Amino acid sequence: DVKVTQSSRYLVKRTGEKVFLECVQDMDHENMFWYRQDPGLGLRLIYFSYDVKMKEKGDIPEGYSVSREKKERFSLILESASTNQTSMYLCASRTGTISSYEQYFGPGTRLTVT
Amino acid sequence: GQQVMQIPQYQHVQEGEDFTTYCNSSTTLSNIQWYKQRPGGHPVFLIQLVKSGEVKKQKRLTFQFGEAKKNSSLHITATQTTDVGTYFCAGIDYKLSFGAGTTVTVRA
Numbered sequence A: 001d002v003k004v005t006q007s008s009r010y011l012v013k014r015t016g017e018k019v020f021l022e023c024v025q026d027m028d029h030e031n032m033f034w035y036r037q038d039p040g041l042g043l044r045l046i047y048f049s050y051d052v053k054m055k056e057k058g059d060i061p062e063g064y065s066v067s068r069e070k071k072e073r074f075s076l077i078l079e080s081a082s083t084n085q086t087s088m089y090l091c092a093s094r095t096g097t098i099s100s101y102e103q104y105f106g107p108g109t110r111l112t113v114t
Numbered sequence B: 001g002q003q004v005m006q007i008p009q010y011q012h013v014q015e016g017e018d019f020t021t022y023c024n025s026s027t028t029l030s031n032i033q034w035y036k037q038r039p040g041g042h043p044v045f046l047i048q049l050v051k052s053g054e055v056k057k058q059k060r061l062t063f064q065f066g067e068a069k070k071n072s073s074l075h076i077t078a079t080q081t082t083d084v085g086t087y088f089c090a091g092i093d094y095k096l097s098f099g100a101g102t103t104v105t106v107r108a
Helices: none
Strands: A004-006 A010-013 A019-025 A031-038 A042-049 A064-070 A073-078 A087-094 A109-113 B004-007 B010-014 B019-025 B031-037 B044-049 B055-058 B061-065 B071-076 B085-092 B096-098 B102-107
Touching: A004 A087, A010 A019, A019 A031, A019 A087, A019 A109, A031 A064, A031 A073, A042 A064, A042 A073, A042 B085, A042 B096, A073 A087, B004 B085, B010 B019, B019 B085, B019 B102, B031 B071, B044 B055, B044 B061, B071 B085
Parallel strands: A010 A109, B010 B102
Antiparallel strands: A004 A019, A019 A073, A031 A042, A031 A087, A064 A073, A087 A109, B004 B019, B019 B071, B031 B044, B031 B085, B055 B061, B061 B071, B085 B096, B085 B102
16 A cells, blocks of 8 residues: 655644655655645645656745655755644655556644744 | 636535535646545545546446536435545646535534
8 A cells, every 4th residue: 555654743833933844655656745735725736746856836835845855755844934834734646657646645744833 | 727616615415315516627627536535534536537528436426527528526325424524626737736625514
């Protein structure tokens, strides 16, 4: 079974702190994604990566950056956390094969910024 | 850019009844996917539809892709308490765009 793990289930940070969210997948997937999930807004794509050291902006990249130094690991960075970044963050991965777009999600990190 | 709209946002269903949730895209999609997220859980892939007019069934769930590949529906028959959760559609043109989801609650 594909396994996508995230470093924390719950995280509380203060405004202005630098925050790192880590995601690791064990299926050698080329593509990895970061979403945030807010009530009534569904899942919104922040950033994605289709290869090591490659990254692409999603729909809401402002205030975030990412890092992918190894194929299995994709990190989301909040350079200076703000209260409007309080949300559920979901990481996902999928194979690069174009015929299969199924995404596998991690358990999520609920981040609260105070 | 591509937008995927999903209705209704909430669906309250009596156990044993049927219901349908709808997904509409502003652009023509290459594929559409459906995911289910149980309360407290993460989205889990249900199915992918690729062909115009395609219909697929999974037990009590019937998924349909519109002829113009701009809309889709999920129909659940004889709703059970295990159907509780949020159902998302996700449309693909050059990337995957999720709808806001339909959150389903079931009255026993």
